[in-house]
Amino acid sequence: MPEPRIADLPKALAGRSNPAVGIWNRLEGRPRTTDFQRALRAEVRDALWLLTRQWQLGEFRATDAGSPVTATYSIAGTRPSRFRPSGGAVEPLPGDRPLEALAERRPPAFTAGSDPIAFDLRLAIGRRWLKLLARDPVLANIAFDFRGQYVRMYPVALPDPTTDADAARVSDPETWATLQAVAGRRMDGYLLYRHVKDGGRASDGINDILHMHYPALDALGARLVAWFDDLIDRPGADATWDPRRLEHRFSVAGTAPDGTEKVLTAQEFPGGRLDWHAFSVDPDHPVGGAEPPLPPINRTVFPAQLRYAGMPLPRWWAVEDGGTNFAAVSPDSTDLARLIFLEFALVYSNDWYQLPCELPVGTLASIQGLAVTDVFGQRLWITPAGAGPDQDWQRWSMYTLDSGPGTPADTSLYLPASVPKVADGPALEEVSLIRDENADLVWGIELTVPRPTGEGRRGSEVAAEIRARHLRLHPPVPPDAPHAPIAYEAMNSVPEHWIPFIPVHVPGDNRTVQLQRAAMPNVVDGLPPVQPRTSLLREGLDVAPPHGYFVNQEEVPQTGTRLAVAYHRTRWQGGRVCVWLSAARGVGRGEGASGLAFDLLIDTPQAPAN
Known part of the structure; x- marks a missing residue:
């Protein structure tokens, strides 16, 4: 159908006789001039008001101060080269790994009492050894069954389900199934590693005609030890973890520019990110053997004005981005810290400049x-x-090291060799230390305990399974028929993953109290008392001779303390992978109640009357 033709278009538009829908596919602005001067001007209609406002705010007061253009600085620095755990031997501070790995590393536990654990690592070492045998050009095609000999010589022992000693490995279905699958088929590589590490040879006990392949086996044994030593970073002799204080303690030392030794000590490092505020200057405990200081660093840089989100802008017609809401800050008249912060942010913030300063990692600079x-x-x-003149220990400032009372303030900055990102593994052990005011005890609750296969599992489930296993092996004797409706009970019980700590006096002091690990009786009479299953609370049990474990009372406040053990992984300079096992400390969740009570009267079941 053809569109109707409108003869008089103006008349039709005026009378709206032919309504239509307009469609545009392009809209363009029509500039009225080619000059942008007026558009760029900030025109003021009342110039006198603006001048008066500037005079009112003090903008006409000359300070004869110029903005910085360049800055030249000289830095004298040293790189700490010595490391010492608290109470341990001095060792070189290596530069091929982050400082967190040295400060937190702890040896993995391969035994818990007499029970072997960490079968994930044991089997991994054994698999590595068998792969070395298969890939070696000398040993790969020989007729002798070296693989079978090593599996028989370093076997994975199968626990006995009829004994109480193996209850921890049999009660867990996953652990029991894993051990049944690998027993007799795979070798316990840790036994071979320990044998070679202690001075033995990998060829010891292996049947080889004419002893022709012993040198090749011994060379592979050395490679196995080097591989596992590099796989997980472990302390050589002494670890930094202080079990009495529940924190890491260590020192680093270097030579200052004046030739004296400067020792920095971390007295209370809980674990995690390591930075300058964890260290204090320690002149009373020299380390010795530090390397010479670094050459001076002289540089000329360009200062940049300090900026932050929502900062007040110097121009009247500019609008802040709203990143900081100063109207939401409501300080009291006695809140001096907040008032000083607001004064800096609103009045003096545009008077500060920052200078770029690049330092080698791990440098103590001044x-x-x-x-x-x-x-x-x-x-x-x-x-x-x-x-x-007033530069003493009472003067505190940001990024300066604590120098202790009676010594001048130390204005140097320590840039530790740390990493910005660390991948944290799942918790293998987790312990919560809480105060129980009703029982007047401190409890170490094992929230997560390590399985013999290497993973972590809920402590309450493990305790319940082991308890059920003991009761299955030793069924309780049914009690005699009660003669009274009530009975006397000396003490009730608590779950087996609750480890008690009792308050005792410090030797030689009648006022100071410390916490000593105790033990609850087993559910089965005649069995040893319940022992902790985490390495955090087994301190002193796996050494010969065993000794007690004490914790300072102030380390368990009313809020409690939370401890965790996990693996950490990161990459260092050059792409080197660093893996270490460490313990970390955090804040607990308050007090708790175990329900432990003494001298109880309980109801006895009565036979129904005929």
């Missing part, structure tokens, strides 16, 4: 001098704000 050249060509020598 600024020897700073010269600033402003826009007027004047060269100014800048001194530290904390310098002067």
Whole structure:
């Protein structure tokens, strides 16, 4: 159908006789001029008001101060080269791994009492050894069954389900199934590793005609030890973990520019990210053997004005981005810290500049001098704000090391060799230390305990399964028929993953109290008391002779303390992979109640009356 033709278009539009829908596919602005000067001007209709406002705010007060253009500084630094765990031997501070690995590493536990554990690592070492045998060009095609000999010589022992000693490995269905699958088929590589590590040879006990292949086997044994030593970073002799204080303690040392030794000690490092605030200057415990200081670093840089989100802008017609809401800050008249912060943010924030300063990782640096050249060509020598006659230990400032009472303030900055990101594995052990005011005890609750296969499992489930296994092996004797409706019970029981700590006096002190690990009786009479299953609470049980375990009372506050053991993995410079096992400390969740009670009267079941 053809579209109707409108003869008089203006008349039709005026009378709206032919309504239509307009469609545009392009809209263009029509500029009225080619000059942008007026659009770029900030026109003021009342210039007198603006001048009065500037005078009111003090913008016409000249301070004769110029903005910095360049800055030249000189830095004297040293790189700590010695490491010492608290109470341990001094060792070199290596540069091929982050400092967190040295500060937190602990040896993996392969036994818990007399029971072998960590079968994941044991089987991994054995698999590595069998692969070395298969890939070796000398040993791969020989007629002798070296593989079978090593499996028989270093076997995976199958636990006995009829004994109480193997209840922990039999009660867990997954562990029991794993051990049944590998027993007699795979070798316990840790036994071979321990044999070679202790001075033995990999060829010991192997049947080889004419002993022709012993040198090749011994060479592979050395390769196996080197591989596992590099796989997981472990302390050589002494670990930094202090079980009495529940924290890491260690020291690093280097030679200061003046030739004296400077020792930095981390007294209370809970684990995690390691930074400058964890260290204090320790002049009373020298380490010795540090390397010479680094050459001076002299650089000229360009200062940049300090900025932060939502900062007040210097122009009246500019609008802040709203990143900081100063209107939401409501300080009291006595809240001096918040008032000082607001004064800095609103009044003096645009007077601060920042300078780029690149330092080698792991450097203890001190600024020897700073010269600033402003826009007027004047060269100014800048001194530290904390310098002067009152530069003692009471002066605190950011990024300065704690130097202790009676010593001058240390204005140097320590840049530890740490990493920004660490991959944390699942918790293999987790313990919560809580206070029980009703029982007047401290309980170490094993929330997560390690399985013999290497994973972590809920402690309550493991305790219930082991308890059921003991009762199955030793069924309780049915009691005699009661003669009274009530009976006397000396003490009730608590779950077996609750380990008690009792308060005792410190030897030689009648006032100071410490916490000593105790033990609850077993559900079966005649069996040993319940022992902890985590390495955190088994301190002193796996050494000869065993000894007690004590914890300072102040380490378990009313909020409690939470401990966790897990593997950590990161990459260092050059792409080297670092893996270590460490313990970390956190804040607990408050007090708790175990329900432990003494001298109880309980109801006895009565036979129904005829």
